[in-house]
Amino acid sequence: MTINCLSLHRVAYDAATRAFHAEAQYVDATGIKRRGVVWHGPLTAEFKRITGGLRDAAMSTKKPA
Numbered sequence: 001m002t003i004n005c006l007s008l009h010r011v012a013y014d015a016a017t018r019a020f021h022a023e024a025q026y027v028d029a030t031g032i033k034r035r036g037v038v039w040h041g042p043l044t045a046e047f048k049r050i051t052g053g054l055r056d057a058a059m060s061t062k063k064p065a
Contacts, residue, residue, distance in 0.1 A: 008054055013043050020050055024058035 011022040019040045026033055039053030 006055060006058055008037075008051065008058070011050075011054070015043070018042065020054060022054050022058075024054070026058060 005027040007025050009023045009025060011020060013020050017040070019038050022037050022039075024035055024037045035058070037054050037057040039050065039057050041050065041053060
């Protein structure tokens with residue numbers, strides 16, 4: 001999938017599943033899309049690691065979590 005623009009919204013941490021959840025909004029050839037993404041990691045992870053994980057999940061071709 002080719003994404004021209006990506007932003008993350010409503011980022012939250014779920015302690016029960018030890019995962020960050022976010023809404024990814026992106027623009028591709030067909031227009032603006034939104035989908036939920038999940039990145040499993042500790043609450044103490046560095047910001048760059050969290051955003052990188054959420055970004056990678058958003059760019060994945062897998063079904064939304």
